[in-house]
Amino acid sequence: MQPITEHTGRCVALRRSDVDTDQIIPAEFCKRLTKTGYEDTLFAGWRKDPGFVLNDPAHAGATVLVAGHNFGTGSSREHAVWALRDWGFRAVIASSFGDIFLRNAWKNGLLAVRLPEDVVADLADRADAASGPSSPSTWSPARCVETACGRPFRSTTAPGGCCSTVWTTSA
Amino acid sequence: MATGYTLAEKVWQSHVVHEAENEPDLLYVDLHLVHEASSPQAFDGLRSAGRRVRRPELTLAVEDHNVPTDTTVITDLMGRHQVETLRRNCAEQGIEIFPLGDSRQGIVHVVGPERGFVQPGMTVICGDSHTSTHGAFGALAFGVGTSDVEHVLATQTLALARPKTMAVEFTGEPSPDVTAKDLILALIAHIGANGAHGHVIEYRGPAVRRLSMEGRMTMCNMSVEAGARAGMIAPDDTTFAYLADRPHSPRGADWDTAVEFWRSMCTDPGAVFDRIVTIDVSALTPFVTWGTNPGQAVPLTGAVPDPSSVSDGAERASAERALSYMDLVPGTSMRDIAVDTVFIGSCTNGRLEDLREAAAVLAGRRVAPNVRMLVVPGSMEVRRAAEEQGLHRVFLAAGAQWRLSGCSMCMGMNADRLPGSERVASTSNRNYEGRQGPQARTHLVSPAVAAATAVAGHLAAPADLPGRESDAADH
Ligand code: SF4
Numbered sequence: 001m002q003p004i005t006e007h008t009g010r011c012v013a014l015r016r017s018d019v020d021t022d023q024i025i026p027a028e029f030c031k032r033l034t035k036t037g038y039e040d041t042l043f044a045g046w047r048k049d050p051g052f053v054l055n056d057p058a059h060a061g062a063t064v065l066v067a068g069h070n071f072g073t074g075s076s077r078e079h080a081v082w083a084l085r086d087w088g089f090r091a092v093i094a095s096s097f098g099d100i101f102l103r104n105a106w107k108n109g110l111l112a113v114r115l116p117e118d119v120v121a122d123l124a125d126r127a128d129a130a131s132g133p134s135s136p137s138t139w140s141p142a143r144c145v146e147t148a149c150g151r152p153f154r155s156t157t158a159p160g161g162c163c164s165t166v167w168t169t170s171a
Numbered sequence: 172m173a174t175g176y177t178l179a180e181k182v183w184q185s186h187v188v189h190e191a192e193n194e195p196d197l198l199y200v201d202l203h204l205v206h207e208a209s210s211p212q213a214f215d216g217l218r219s220a221g222r223r224v225r226r227p228e229l230t231l232a233v234e235d236h237n238v239p240t241d242t243t244v245i246t247d248l249m250g251r252h253q254v255e256t257l258r259r260n261c262a263e264q265g266i267e268i269f270p271l272g273d274s275r276q277g278i279v280h281v282v283g284p285e286r287g288f289v290q291p292g293m294t295v296i297c298g299d300s301h302t303s304t305h306g307a308f309g310a311l312a313f314g315v316g317t318s319d320v321e322h323v324l325a326t327q328t329l330a331l332a333r334p335k336t337m338a339v340e341f342t343g344e345p346s347p348d349v350t351a352k353d354l355i356l357a358l359i360a361h362i363g364a365n366g367a368h369g370h371v372i373e374y375r376g377p378a379v380r381r382l383s384m385e386g387r388m389t390m391c392n393m394s395v396e397a398g399a400r401a402g403m404i405a406p407d408d409t410t411f412a413y414l415a416d417r418p419h420s421p422r423g424a425d426w427d428t429a430v431e432f433w434r435s436m437c438t439d440p441g442a443v444f445d446r447i448v449t450i451d452v453s454a455l456t457p458f459v460t461w462g463t464n465p466g467q468a469v470p471l472t473g474a475v476p477d478p479s480s481v482s483d484g485a486e487r488a489s490a491e492r493a494l495s496y497m498d499l500v501p502g503t504s505m506r507d508i509a510v511d512t513v514f515i516g517s518c519t520n521g522r523l524e525d526l527r528e529a530a531a532v533l534a535g536r537r538v539a540p541n542v543r544m545l546v547v548p549g550s551m552e553v554r555r556a557a558e559e560q561g562l563h564r565v566f567l568a569a570g571a572q573w574r575l576s577g578c579s580m581c582m583g584m585n586a587d588r589l590p591g592s593e594r595v596a597s598t599s600n601r602n603y604e605g606r607q608g609p610q611a612r613t614h615l616v617s618p619a620v621a622a623a624t625a626v627a628g629h630l631a632a633p634a635d636l637p638g639r640e641s642d643a644a645d646h
Pocket residue numbers: 235236278279280299301517518519577578581582599600
């Protein structure tokens with residue numbers, strides 16, 4: 001596991017709520033026996049649509065996923081976290097997460113940041129506004145700072161044992 | 172102020188082996204259930220750390236996710252490799268396994284209880300989200316990912332933050348055509364697919380007390396679809412009657428001691444829950460899903476909802492997306508939705524009682540000409556018991572397929588997948604996009620509604636079906 005203590009990266013907005021782990025990685029890819037090499041499987045169903053946000057070259061290299069509420073609900077497959085990580089994501093920001101996903105993320109150094117719904121919406125807007133093929137250099141960088149490393153269960157508001165986190169953006 | 176403990180707190184507290192401020196509790200695990208899909212990387216991790224399974228005798232493995240249900244030969248290479256890997260790992264670590272072809276094989280959450288492995292007051296862990304099923308016995312059962320599976324294999328413990336508690340009080344008497352599946356679908360529609368987030372639910376009330384163990388397992392199984400960490404029901408005489416004489420149940424004097432202890436596994440009168448949800452079930456009718464998460468459900472007598480009537484922006488967008496995926500138009504009567512396939516099975520509704528309910532509807536009737544129906548017993552033991560009662564003859568005479576046991580069409584990991592954008596009425600637990608096939612459209616239903624739907628060719632309740640020829644002859 002690559003521990004995460006601080007991260008600066010670009011956001012991409014996935015404007016969907018209740019994104020279940022069957023979408024993050026369809027079951028057919030969970031037959032593999034390894035813990036790595038899942039980058040090709042991330043959102044495999046949705047990526048068949050050329051208009052899907054992660055197919056947009058303007059978002060290539062994004063490392064922070066901003067998603068709707070209840071992200072990672074459903075199946076306990078840790079492959080979902082492995083796929084997000086292998087694609088290059090270091091953090092996911094949403095207003096709520098599936099409990100087992102949260103635990104799996106924490107176990108693998110994928111930072112799951114819970115923020116109020118309006119803050120997430122604002123971040124998603126800024127991620128969209130700052131992207132686009134014409135202005136890839138103006139993407140909004142996101143900076144996640146994990147404050148409680150080494151004491152990951154400090155936050156009483158984080159079931160599943162997610163680190164308590166502070167979120168800042170360079171406006 | 173609380174003057175007692177909830178059931179969840181009692182089980183939790185009696186399993187804490189280490190607690191400290193600002194740290195998760197370390198819980199002892201009484202039973203670790205293992206299957207082929209979530210365990211290979213865990214065994215690898217164990218090996219590379221030079222460790223062995225700490226308590227193999229408290230660990231049970233089954234093959235269920237990858238197995239075909241029309242043969243005992245796995246032709247899919249990756250699936251076979253995963254199953255063979257599990258066999259090797261179990262042989263190496265001395266873990267009991269019920270492999271494909273064994274008379275005890277079946278879905279992990281069906282096999283554990285039916286062999287008597289799961290008992291009141293236990294902690295149960297499995298690398299599978301529907302581990303919540305086992306809460307039906309008054310056990311505290313958590314689904315976990317592969318890293319946690321490795322931790323349990325290595326230590327027989329798990330570090331967990333203490334969850335919150337939630338009481339779901341079912342009030343009123345449900346009508347006889349309302350099953351456990353309808354109760355839980357109605358609850359999830361009421362509180363939402365993340366409505367019990369961070370909580371252990373305890374299901375309470377006379378409607379729960381009247382449920383069989385099968386019904387209770389259906390209910391606890393879908394706790395995770397409400398976002399709960401676990402679901403529980405306090406054990407009672409129904410529980411003890413189910414457990415009596417199971418292969419792994421205590422016997423003789425041990426049985427009496429066990430029952431006495433089990434009776435203490437209930438919520439004390441003065442205990443306080445973090446949250447209480449009350450739901451009146453006296454007016455409830457069979458429930459079905461219309462969307463792509465289990466909370467998107469309505470009564471079968473209802474219609475596809477109009478997203479524009481949803482005030483919350485995210486929920487509206489989600490409903491619009493779901494309707495587009497499901498190819499449904501708002502206002503369509505649920506009963507007018509035609510299906511291609513009917514699936515009866517899974518850890519939610521693949522038990523003997525479920526098959527009996529379906530067979531009672533199908534007896535003397537036939538599956539509609541354009542509908543394919545699969546009946547997949549939750550375990551080979553369920554299959555054997557069903558055949559003893561002649562249920563297989565009812566299914567076969569109706570034109571349904573009678574299969575071997577496995578997860579089957581619940582999830583697209585084996586050969587039982589829906590082709591194209593077929594629509595299915597399914598007794599499983601997840602109506603996610605692509606869950607039963609890359610473009611499959613799922614409606615979650617009870618076994619009785621599934622059987623009636625197979626006959627009618629569109630979503631239907633048993634009461635919607637015309638009388639049978641045999642009924643007419645009777646009068
Ligand atoms: S039947 Fe379905 S939900 Fe149950 S364990 Fe198998 S795949 Fe999971």
